[in-house]
Amino acid sequence: MNAAAPAAVSIREAAQAKGCVHCGESLPAEPIQGAAETELFCCRGCSIAFEILKGAGLASGYYDLRRRLREKGRPVGEASGNFAHFDDKAFEEHHTKSLSGEKRAAEFYLEGVHCAACVWVVERLSQQADGILSARLDLGRSHLQVIYDAASKPLARLAGLLSSIGYRPHPLGSTGQQEAERKERHALLIRLGVAGACAGNIMLFAAALYSAEGERLSAAMEGLFTWGSFLLSLPVIFYSARPFFRSAWGGLKAGTLHMDVPVSLGLSIGFLSSTINTIRGEGAIWFDTLAGLVFLLLVGRLLLDTGRRKAAEASRSLFSYLPTSALRIESPGTAPRQIALESVLAGDLLFVPTGDPIPVDGVVVEGHSHVSEALLTGESAPVPRGLGEAVFAGTSVTGGSLTIRAEQTGEKTRLSRLSKLVEESAARRAPIVAQADRIAAWFVGAVLLIASATFAGWYFFAGDPETALRASTAVLVVSCLCALGLATPFSLAAAIGKASRLGILIKGPEALERLAKVQKLYLDKTGTLTEGRPQVVERLSLSSEEETQEALALAAAAERHSTHPLARAISEFIPPQTLRVEEFHQEPGRGIRARVRDKTVLAGNAAWLASQNVDLPLVRIDDVRAFEEKLAASTVLIAVEGHLRAALFVADRLRQDAADALKEIRDAGIEVAILSGDAEGPVKAAARELGIGEFHSGFSPEQKAAFLSSQEKTRLCGMAGDGVNDAAALAAAGVGIAVHGGSEAAFQAADVATAKSGVLPLAQAIFIARKGLGRARTAIALSLTYNTVVTSLAAMGFVTPLWAAILMPISSLSVIALALKQ
């Protein structure tokens, strides 16, 4: 008895050290005791939860699953994440800015930010690092801004921490440009705010003036209202509307007439005549209409600006492929020293170890290696590079290591030029926006003509100078193409916004317009139409059902020891049982042999089984072949103790929604074809199952890109794909669509990206784009109609300031309502 007591105590102690059985929290001094001695709980709630699980027979399964999840979810430390140079002086100079004293701010682009939970993890974790004073993650842009204490040098630690849980940080280049853009956006918002506040108050004055029309308002009161309107419209005209005047002036100097010209003209004439009438104390004043106009136009401008900014951000993240440091060989024979990328000068000798990205454009001076240039060329297979050959920043060394001499650094590298190109093409105006501008150009001429004709008509023929002035001013004020200017940005932004709520990122209005006009859609097979990983699609029993069941269970247990994709598919297919595997042998390319529960299990292809003396009856094998062909699958035969028992067919299954989605796309009049790098068999099977007539198999990435470029000449083609090997094709196609789960390179190269798996988002994206473009066209037509009608009314002298004040918002608001209703 005496001997047993200490043992019991130690069991209890061990249990106590483990913490609460249910939640794992440390135990209070007097824990709650469960049925067994080792079942200790921190509280009543945990013990009840445990009893419920146990009563339902789920306790072992639940706790086992939880333990395994915890092990699987453990952060995988990345060996390549050496961030020591983040604390260097050069890094501090280029990537961070001083706030006050030792306080500095730095901004990073993080890989892998998806949802609210990421914000929580990143911010909480960052704040736990010593020396980090605050951390804010911008979910939309994946930008992390940290404020830190420079004295304790926390950045390298922080970067290591974030990278170890999968958020690899990339410092954002010199913050100057970012800062300038931020300021610009702030200025636009303030202009908008000023215009809104003033316009609102002017409208209140105007309402008083209009409602008093006819009755006698005391002169003092009327003076208060008109002079009040005048004073309030000063900031609107001279501050808020400045961008329009500046752009119109720029356009005139360059000899082009765009939307801002009639706007500026209407604003200045309207303001001048209203000011004169205010001083005179009689006549029409238009201040309310003018201020409302400026406000609405600024809203449109803000929308366009937001779209453009998003596109620019997307291309900027191309830089995240560049390393932030380089290994410089300072004197021959010594170990290379890690320095910040910014301190690399042309002519420096740099060492690039295997697996690392090349930091600058340069020439190989020593070593020989394969270099993956997928980012620049879309070519996924690495190319050999040796002495005297050029290598480019952003590509990575995949086998062997290189010593290179730096030639171009920073903004002069090919990658920088490329990303600038992407940014420029993203910032290009969508054709439909340009179209609205072209319409505006001849509209200006027409408006000027009508205004002069109106003035001349009333002055010379009717002999009424008062009406001549009022009517011609009215023409200029109401013909401001406010609704036209708002129509396209609103409809396109609304469509892009709707798409993004469905998890589809459309990179800008131009991409949206091309997506809407796509005539033929090419789809990659693996990963796009299919799940992208092999799964068991069919099971063929070659013996009694019982024997088959047993054989499958044994095989699944054995396959768990293999990492081969087929083995993983099999062990996922069969419900897990814990069987002890005594012996395991793997023959690459053929199969496995194992001893499980005292039985020898063989799994693999026919040749492997035959070599292990398994009898393979010809009739059976014919059955298997027939299945294999029908399913276009790989076959795994399973034998137990030398007898063939079952066959499993493993294939990359088509996505569930593929057939339906493709039907919708075809119904919309878009041709569909498969463009795959896979072998003919599986491609043909997929095409047959989906009812696609045209398919191309065995295409290399270059062939895909070349094929699309040639097709592109006859009609607008779309390409949907996921892999790095599709990146070039996505860029070559009129519209590249990167499918969820694809590589970063594909995402960068694409015009459209889906964040949800499946083929259905592709169809949704196309329909949203079509609808958005349709709305934009309707809105343009509607606003042109408004303008024509109102301008003619104004020319006839019917439009008084009151009418303008009513018509202008009605036209703008109805166009906006039309654009947003999708």
Added chain:
Amino acid sequence: MTALYFLIPLALLFAAGALAVFIVSVRKGQFDDLDTPPVRILFDDPPAPPGKETSHVP
């Protein structure tokens, strides 16, 4: 009606105040990121600093 001579400037003063607040908030970057703040309110409060522990609620 003479009250208007006093009330209108007063109303404008209020409007100017609101505008000033808006300008300050823009300058402070409150409109820079409109996506994250709505999810941030869903997070629990950070753990209380040691020594100030709240009652243990499982």
